[in-house]
Amino acid sequence: MSATSMSSKGTGAKPAKGKGPGGGVNTLPLLAPSVVVLLIWMIVPLAMTLYFSFRRYNLLNPMIHGWAGFNNFRFLFRDPALLHSLLVSVIIVVGVIVITVCLGAVLAAIFNQPFRGQGIARVLMISPFFVMPTVSALVWKNLLLDPVSGLFAAMFRMVGLQPVAWFSVFPLGSVMTILCWEWLPYAFLILFTALQSMDEEQLEAARLDGASPLDIFFSIQLPHMARAISVTVMIEMIFLLSIFAEIYVTTGGGPGFATTNLTFLIYQRALLAFNVGGASAAGVIAIILANIVSAFLTRSVAKRLEV
Amino acid sequence: MSYGVAKKGSPVAGTIAWVSALVMFFPIAWMVLASFKTEVQAVQSPPVIFFEPTLINYRDIFSEANYLLFAWNSVAISVGATVLSLIIGVPAAFAMAFYPTKGTRGLLLWMLSTKMLPAVGVLVPIYLLCRDMGLLDSKTALIIINMLSNLPIAIWMLYTFFRDLPKDIIEASRIDGANLRQVLVHVLLPLVMPGIASTGLLGIILCWNEAFWSLNLTAHHAAPLTAFIASFSAPQGLFWAKLSAASVLAIAPILIFGWISQKQLVSGLTFGAVK
Numbered sequence A: 001m002s003a004t005s006m007s008s009k010g011t012g013a014k015p016a017k018g019k020g021p022g023g024g025v026n027t028l029p030l031l032a033p034s035v036v037v038l039l040i041w042m043i044v045p046l047a048m049t050l051y052f053s054f055r056r057y058n059l060l061n062p063m064i065h066g067w068a069g070f071n072n073f074r075f076l077f078r079d080p081a082l083l084h085s086l087l088v089s090v091i092i093v094v095g096v097i098v099i100t101v102c103l104g105a106v107l108a109a110i111f112n113q114p115f116r117g118q119g120i121a122r123v124l125m126i127s128p129f130f131v132m133p134t135v136s137a138l139v140w141k142n143l144l145l146d147p148v149s150g151l152f153a154a155m156f157r158m159v160g161l162q163p164v165a166w167f168s169v170f171p172l173g174s175v176m177t178i179l180c181w182e183w184l185p186y187a188f189l190i191l192f193t194a195l196q197s198m199d200e201e202q203l204e205a206a207r208l209d210g211a212s213p214l215d216i217f218f219s220i221q222l223p224h225m226a227r228a229i230s231v232t233v234m235i236e237m238i239f240l241l242s243i244f245a246e247i248y249v250t251t252g253g254g255p256g257f258a259t260t261n262l263t264f265l266i267y268q269r270a271l272l273a274f275n276v277g278g279a280s281a282a283g284v285i286a287i288i289l290a291n292i293v294s295a296f297l298t299r300s301v302a303k304r305l306e307v
Numbered sequence B: 001m002s003y004g005v006a007k008k009g010s011p012v013a014g015t016i017a018w019v020s021a022l023v024m025f026f027p028i029a030w031m032v033l034a035s036f037k038t039e040v041q042a043v044q045s046p047p048v049i050f051f052e053p054t055l056i057n058y059r060d061i062f063s064e065a066n067y068l069l070f071a072w073n074s075v076a077i078s079v080g081a082t083v084l085s086l087i088i089g090v091p092a093a094f095a096m097a098f099y100p101t102k103g104t105r106g107l108l109l110w111m112l113s114t115k116m117l118p119a120v121g122v123l124v125p126i127y128l129l130c131r132d133m134g135l136l137d138s139k140t141a142l143i144i145i146n147m148l149s150n151l152p153i154a155i156w157m158l159y160t161f162f163r164d165l166p167k168d169i170i171e172a173s174r175i176d177g178a179n180l181r182q183v184l185v186h187v188l189l190p191l192v193m194p195g196i197a198s199t200g201l202l203g204i205i206l207c208w209n210e211a212f213w214s215l216n217l218t219a220h221h222a223a224p225l226t227a228f229i230a231s232f233s234a235p236q237g238l239f240w241a242k243l244s245a246a247s248v249l250a251i252a253p254i255l256i257f258g259w260i261s262q263k264q265l266v267s268g269l270t271f272g273a274v275k
Helices: A002-012 A028-053 A071-078 A080-111 A120-128 A133-144 A151-158 A171-196 A201-210 A213-224 A226-241 A245-250 A261-272 A275-302 B009-035 B056-064 B067-098 B105-116 B119-132 B139-163 B167-173 B180-209 B214-219 B224-234 B238-268
Strands: none
Touching: A002 A071, A002 B139, A028 B067, A028 B105, A028 B119, A028 B139, A071 A080, A071 A261, A071 A275, A071 B056, A080 A120, A080 A275, A080 B009, A080 B119, A120 A171, A120 B238, A133 A245, A133 B009, A133 B056, A133 B224, A133 B238, A151 A201, A171 A213, A171 A226, A171 B238, A201 B105, A201 B119, A213 A226, A213 A275, A226 B214, A245 A261, A245 B214, A245 B224, A261 A275, A261 B067, A261 B119, A261 B214, A275 B105, B009 B238, B056 B067, B056 B238, B067 B119, B067 B139, B067 B180, B067 B224, B067 B238, B105 B139, B119 B139, B119 B214, B139 B214, B139 B238, B167 B180, B167 B238, B180 B238, B214 B224, B214 B238, B224 B238
16 A cells, blocks of 8 residues: 555656656556456456357267257256355365464464474475475375375274275365365465564563463454455465365265365366356356455455555 | 574474474375385385385386476476566566556456456366367467466566565666666666566466366376376376375475575465565
């Protein structure tokens, strides 16, 4: 915010000549490439999705063609898989965000205290975020959660318990565990950085006044992190809504539809069943939902962004 | 970064922090360990912790799995997409940071909103477009898509860097008779190089780990490492030690990039809202 006012003052200070916006400098050639490619990227596929969603179009059967009217949507809404996949998407997004932000905030406050080897511990802490999704999913699926040779199974046997086939018994929970492992470092890193920008004297003063660590966390640190938390929620929401690879390599959407989120459902319809029309209709639903979410986000969060 | 050194340590906080850090890092360490086991040792239960390390998996990965092709695809796609997005994004970010207009804020938020469009919503048209243009299983398609999907992040990150630079310097050099191109190349570029470097690093990290389009648009020829690793999920591909070795090689460079640039990444990963 301050930057805008500062720079607008700057342009205001040398006015008069003003051959247009931006203080007389023609910035159009600099902006145009980005704006044009992003505009194309936004509009062309969107228009095509919308077009296909009203077409009868199956890649396997060229005999099927023509307009479908709202039939694709009608089939989609009658399909229990759609509602279920929406539910799965919401559970994943909400569950992972709540867990990672809460744990991330607490860990950020803990790491904010000085201790030995803080730098190394922080590096270890954030590492999972940089691991590619297919690797994290397979390491968890095979090395850790496998019911026969996985580490958890070995630990269960050691204490005399029956090993659990995690991906069959708790499919969604297992996928969410992987996602939390990937995204906790992100939430932690952002919130920790936010805490670091805090005035140390304020904490010192609170401590001298006899505030307990809990008081400090809830009354001083948490409010200070508010903006960072809202941004973390926004970014995680963008990425978690379109989780795909983790499901693709672990459960393949199953068992049944247990871990099929909207992204995976569309993938199944489009590239496994070759039903272009139906997949596009689901794509339109996904876009509408994302727009609702993003409208809400831009209203509540984007104004916190410093433009 | 060096905050809090040479202060009295807090033993309780330190213990909790270290335990959490080790728990979080454990899967990665466990994978590294498995990569030095034989296939038989890798699936043993209870797991063997002390064993004679072998490099056979790494040798196999290089000799059999065509690993170098996948690695090259990953490098070409991430570097290509990142360089392209910088070429397009730097001028735009520069223009918005130095010559803001009434529309700048709206423009930035619009760019951010293109990032909110779910990739899956346009999976079908992109797939069909690539098929019709012969771009299925080609690096070109992935370079373009990665470039486009990271462009908003790059512009935002560059914008926050540029915004914090002293604006007077442009005025001064322009009064001295430099034209816009000269200002850009000789005055600004040296100043903004650190910002461009960390933006590039974040771009490479995001492209390297991108999986959705890689899995859906490539087969063998142009598949990057994310897709190559996914091929280990096939039932006939239960080679855990080999999978671990391939994974270690696939994540090592990016892990190191991430460690080096963690501080700058925060501003990029939050669209400049947290620094």
